[in-house]
Amino acid sequence: MDQFIIHGGQKLEGEISISGAKNSALPILCASLLNGTSNIIHNIPQLRDIQTIKKLLISLGCKWERDDKTVYLDSTNISTMQAPYDLVKTMRASVLVLGPLAARFGYARLSLPGGCAIGARPINLHLDALRKMGAEITLSSGYVEVKVKKLKGARIYLDIPTVTGTENIMMAAVLADGETVIENAAMEPEITDLANVLVKMGAKIKGQGTDSMIIKGVKTLRGFKHTVIPDRIEAGTFLIAGVITKGKVVLRNADPAQLYALIGKLRNAGANIKINKELITISANDKLRCVDIKTLPYPGFATDMQAQFMALMAVSDGLCVITETIFENRFMHVSELCRMGANIRIEGAHAIVTGVKKLSGAPVMATDLRASACLVLAGLVAEGETRIQRVYHIDRGYVRIEEKLRALGADIIRAKSAH
Incomplete structure (x- = not known):
């Protein structure tokens, strides 16, 4: 069984092309x-x-x-x-x-x-x-x-x-x-x-x-x-990857119109986003702030982006509430984020996130497709080494995500697990 080994702290910079939508x-x-x-x-x-x-x-x-x-x-x-x-x-x-x-x-x-x-x-x-x-x-x-x-x-x-x-x-x-x-x-x-x-x-x-x-x-x-149209969830995940690492990432073959709700929230959090047809450029300064989100059917904030956004909020300034209205069991990534030092508590359909200055690398386990992406994002910004088990989940929805991240400067490899 494969795992990802990530050494955090690298700013992501460069350009990638978004795959077709699964x-x-x-x-x-x-x-x-x-x-x-x-x-x-x-x-x-x-x-x-x-x-x-x-x-x-x-x-x-x-x-x-x-x-x-x-x-x-x-x-x-x-x-x-x-x-x-x-x-x-x-x-x-x-x-x-x-x-x-x-x-x-x-x-x-x-x-x-x-x-x-x-x-x-x-x-x-x-x-x-x-x-x-x-x-x-x-x-x-x-x-x-x-x-x-x-x-x-x-x-x-x-x-x-x-x-x-x-x-x-x-x-x-x-x-x-x-x-x-x-x-x-x-x-x-x-x-x-x-x-x-x-x-x-x-x-x-x-x-x-x-x-x-x-x-x-x-x-x-x-x-x-x-x-087939571009994958808006892959695009959204890489937008957050650029912001969370305080880097500068350019997405090619992305459709900004499909990402309206996410782009609005990222701008509220302090990200700089430029749109030029099917090119989206995102960067961030040192000050990101927590913002509330509530998942809703399209064109609202996508439930498939909730976990990734939570990883960003975990290292942003302030406190925010993330409300999940689509799926009843979509906070399983929270316990793993907390293992890395995040300050999050669950109250029913709400996750209350208080931003921390840093996350620490830890061994964690992916529970589903988008939770996997959340943990990868957290690993990119955490101090030290993060090992993510069960990455077969992420292979369901992301085309060679570790290769695309490496092309942007991330220190991430795929390796066989010991078990």
Whole structure:
């Protein structure tokens, strides 16, 4: 098992390029199941989660070829409509094959995805929507089975603006009979990216990027070529890396519009940020101050940036409150930050952070993807050596993060753990 060994105290300086968005690539790859032909998708990141969806799509009968960042995916000869437990258990986003399979074949059988380290995240909203569209759904032996002669358009209100739920319903609706209206839809940029792909395939969609979408079903869909949007969470993490080390970092291939909430908070904290089209330059002086944040669905402050922002607040002046409203168990990084000398206490959904002058390197353990990034950021600024165990979590969402950080001047290596 790999670990990161970090010697903190280096200012990060230089320029890096942001990878394609994992949370956009995954639904777009699944959308290729809808058209039964060949598709070309550019800017696919080299990540563990992409490898998982590759195995799942191949198991269904897709042909997959890869050339650097481009995937050639052909869904002509699907041989099974079943997603097995051994693949689904490793990544909850596997549920995104449910809508496309039900829409194209009228049948799907999927192992129920479990919870994850940061919360339960059930798929009941996905299933309720498919029922409203005429599907018969049965649950047995840990599997959900969806049967329908032909999906029918429906009016669907989501109690929570679930991202994967919105994506599954969109993909189901594009081949359904009639019109589907999704209300209280999630509005993340990755959903707009998926909608743009579906439109390229011939789907009729209005309202993408808003909380109300209207989708008119069509009979068939064609192949597509598409370039995946930049990963706003990777971009945000490197912005914080530049600030926390008092360095100067330039991000290329980033979309500032997707980072509006984070950029605002970083400026409030004292960071200097310049934006020039798809270039973002960030630097910081010696005085950073604590600012409150509250995670909210997009366009609010992203829950996927909460842990990284907390690492920055841990070494900023003053006191702040970080409120987590999206996931019920997303403060697991707090105990590890405190091992490094942070002053943080938890009160329900709130973390009260009192900034300290310095963190100290320590052996710590990553518990989930974004907690891993938080600990890397803390290690970059801590005195002495930090060893982070279980970095396989970070490989799910960051493309060779240690290499990108080293290119900016960080003292970080990947090594085998002793255990």
